[in-house]
Amino acid sequence: MNTTDKAINFFRAGYSCSQAVLMACSGESDSASRTAAAFGGGMGRQQKTCGAVTGAYIWLGMKYGTAGLPDESDKERVYDKVRVFNTIFTERNGTDQCSDLLGEDLNSREGKARIRARGLSEKVCEKCIRDAIEIIESFE
Numbered sequence: 001m002n003t004t005d006k007a008i009n010f011f012r013a014g015y016s017c018s019q020a021v022l023m024a025c026s027g028e029s030d031s032a033s034r035t036a037a038a039f040g041g042g043m044g045r046q047q048k049t050c051g052a053v054t055g056a057y058i059w060l061g062m063k064y065g066t067a068g069l070p071d072e073s074d075k076e077r078v079y080d081k082v083r084v085f086n087t088i089f090t091e092r093n094g095t096d097q098c099s100d101l102l103g104e105d106l107n108s109r110e111g112k113a114r115i116r117a118r119g120l121s122e123k124v125c126e127k128c129i130r131d132a133i134e135i136i137e138s139f140e
Contacts, residue, residue, distance in 0.1 A: 004133045008126055016040020017125050021055030021132050026062060042098025045106050050098045052128040053089055056136055057082055081139060088135050093128065101128065 001009075007024035011017060018039035023032045038044055039054040060081045066074040090096050098106070101124050105111030115121060 003137065004130055007129050007133050011121075011126065011129055016051050017129055018051035018055035018058075020129055021052050021136075022058050024133060025056075025059040025136060041106050047099035047102070047106055048097060050089075050096050050101055050128050052125070052132040053086070053096050056085055056089075056132040059136060060085065060139075084139075085132075085135050088138075089128075089131055092131050 003024045007020045010020035010023050010028075015023065015033065016036065016039070018036040019033050022036040023029070026032045036051075036055050036058055039049075039058075040051040042048045042050060043054065061078055064078045064081050086096060093101060095101060102115060102120055104115050104118075104120065106115070
């Protein structure tokens with residue numbers, strides 16, 4: 001099973017978009033699940049930066065960051081990856097903001113019902129997860 005399929009399976013099993021991306025990239029572990037737990041739904045369901053994006057950012061830090069105290073070049077290596085990721089993701093989706101991507105309120109009963117009725121988890125969230133994995137894999 002490829003990384004994208006793993007991420008979609010995690011998401012469909014009930015993990016957040018952030019957890020799905022990080023766990024698919026780093027391996028299914030309690031540590032990965034806990035690390036990304038606060039970022040689903042656009043950072044704690046605040047519908048800010050998309051959880052698939054933040055999961056990718058965490059992975060980029062894990063993969064390209066340095067252990068210990070980083071120097072400026074270490075920081076720039078990771079920050080460059082984040083900026084490139086964000087540019088590509090935003091070009092593909094028009095935004096990286098969960099509220100704009102979904103166009104519905106994740107925190108209201110009515111918004112959740114419309115998300116289900118319109119299949120937005122599949123149409124929007126899964127697309128964002130797929131895009132995040134594809135962009136990450138393009139760096140390798």
